[in-house]
Amino acid sequence: MDLVLNVADYYFFTPYVYPSSWPEDQPLRQIISLMVVTNLGTAILYLGLGALSYFFIFVHKLKQHPQFLEVLYLALYVFVNIWTVSIHDGDYRIPSLFENVINGSAHHTDHHLFFDHNYGQYFTLWDRLGSSYRYPSALMGKGPHDHIKKLMTEGKLNSNGVNRHNNNNNGAHVKKE
């Protein structure tokens, strides 16, 4: 990403978008650039791969089915969106019977924490076969929520989530004792 941003800055943003008085390492400029570059990149990737799969993989005969687009596509679209939000919501509850099979929020949290585990979106099967499965830290009492509780118990965080030893300019938000 750094390389992409650097190239975009050098060849596009600096001469055509930002005033030359804005230094390239200014945080606001970097945030705007990153948002533009990642969103454009995502759109190009998504639409490009979507077009490839539409033209070369999708069985076009299916479109003739009277209810195909309305019912199946819509149902899958809604399901995928709800599922994707649910594995990012930090609600780690899952029936213990499915704990080892379903890739839920607890599993996916470890994917974000450790990067090389629990790639699955729905199930744990392929992670188990590919040795990237990791039993969720959250289900062992070592997840992010547990870490926050521990810090609060030790008095290192207050209930607003503000670090009590933080004496910088945000000091106004630190609870006075």
Ligand SMILES: [Zn+2]
């Ligand atoms: Zn995720």
